[in-house]
Amino acid sequence: MNECEYCAIDGFYGKKVQETEYWIIFLAPSQRYLGTCVVSLKRQCRDLMELNNEEWIEFGKIVQMMEKALAEILNPSLFNWSCFKNAAFRAKNPKPEIHWHFIPRYKDSVEYQGITFKDPDFGYVPQPIAREIPSEVMDDLFDLIKSAMDKYSI
Numbered sequence: 001m002n003e004c005e006y007c008a009i010d011g012f013y014g015k016k017v018q019e020t021e022y023w024i025i026f027l028a029p030s031q032r033y034l035g036t037c038v039v040s041l042k043r044q045c046r047d048l049m050e051l052n053n054e055e056w057i058e059f060g061k062i063v064q065m066m067e068k069a070l071a072e073i074l075n076p077s078l079f080n081w082s083c084f085k086n087a088a089f090r091a092k093n094p095k096p097e098i099h100w101h102f103i104p105r106y107k108d109s110v111e112y113q114g115i116t117f118k119d120p121d122f123g124y125v126p127q128p129i130a131r132e133i134p135s136e137v138m139d140d141l142f143d144l145i146k147s148a149m150d151k152y153s154i
């Protein structure tokens with residue numbers, strides 16, 4: 001079970017947007033930063049140095065695809081990518097899951113479906129503070145992101 005404080009509201013990465021040979025892309029349950037996703041490796045491994053070339057190459061294509069897609073639909077000011085794994089290492093026998101946090105950041109607030117999204121931490125590291133949004137808005141955001149990402153083949 002994933003207990004990463006950046007991802008978890010229910011201890012889960014979220015709703016699956018796309019799956020490739022080595023990675024799965026989820027829309028994160030917490031939307032403090034609009035469009036936040038998680039890219040998770042499909043096998044357990046401790047450190048990034050254990051990734052093989054094929055996994056890196058595919059991850060590079062995913063980065064391009066996701067940044068292009070989000071730029072089109074939500075036009076963030078920048079993209080944060082982070083791979084922390086900190087929470088897993090609080091355990092005695094850590095079993096980290098390699099997953100990347102994809103966090104769009106916004107200089108100006110964004111209106112989406114009548115909800116205002118500010119980025120109060122702009123210019124600084126994203127805070128692991130959960131923000132849930134109404135499920136119908138979440139469904140809408142999922143459709144928007146999925147159709148934008150599906151336009152680009154990996």
Ligand SMILES: [Zn+2]
Nearest residue numbers: 004006007099
């Ligand atoms: Zn996480």
